[in-house]
Amino acid sequence: MAEYLFEATVHNEDGVDGTAYVEGDDKLSVTVSSPVNSKPGTNxxxxxxxxxxxxxxxxxxxxxxxxxxxxxxxxxxxxxxxxxxxxxxxxxxxxxxxxxxxxxxxxxxxxxxxxxxxxxxxxxxxxxxxxxxxxxxxxx
Missing domain, CATH: 3.30.300.20 (K homology (KH) domain)
Structure with a gap:
């Protein structure tokens, strides 16, 4: 297998009702929600x-x-x-x-x-x- 240039580990434990995040300090963390409701967050x-x-x-x-x-x-x-x-x-x-x-x-x-x-x-x-x-x- 070829050596990679970049790797990200991304986690979601809540489906579309909670948080998803990229592992590591100062990395992206977002609130997620279903696109068919009015709760805040992305999808x-x-x-x-x-x-x-x-x-x-x-x-x-x-x-x-x-x-x-x-x-x-x-x-x-x-x-x-x-x-x-x-x-x-x-x-x-x-x-x-x-x-x-x-x-x-x-x-x-x-x-x-x-x-x-x-x-x-x-x-x-x-x-x-x-x-x-x-x-x-x-x-x-």
Whole structure:
């Protein structure tokens, strides 16, 4: 097995009604709650969205930098919690929108698609039928 560059140990003992945290001093600790109630806290939908948008945008930025470009980029995701058609169970429907400032859509899309193949979080969900990735014009 290859040597790793980074490792995090993350704990959740409360499901969506309590706290989840990253092991270690001064690490992230969040209150978690179900997305279908009004209790304070975050939820798996939001955490997944943060992980995906952060990783994908960082990968886009890396590809831009490798090409000697300084264009800004941004990634937005909408994560919907949906019930399975059978009525038993749930799934995420995810819409991801990526944009690169000052770049024609076809060129931007080539970079976004390349980033999608390289981003570690996106790799976890490749070929998922419930995720749509679209390159869109950059807006402030």
């Amino acid at each position: 798996p939908e939001e955490l997944f969205g943060l992980a995906l948008t952060t990783c994908l945008n960082a990968t886009i930025e890396s590809l831009l930098k490798a090409r000697g470009l300084t264009n800004r980029s941004k990634v937005t995701a909408k994560i919907q919690l949906r019930r399975e058609d059978s009525g038993v169970g749930y799934y995420f429907q995810v819409y991801v929108f990526a944009a690169i400032e000052g770049m024609e859509l076809d060129r931007a899309d080539a970079i976004v698609q390349s980033a999608d193949k390289r981003c570690p979080v996106a790799k976890l969900t490749q070929n998922a039928s419930t995720i749509t990735l679209k390159t869109v014009p950059y807006e402030n």
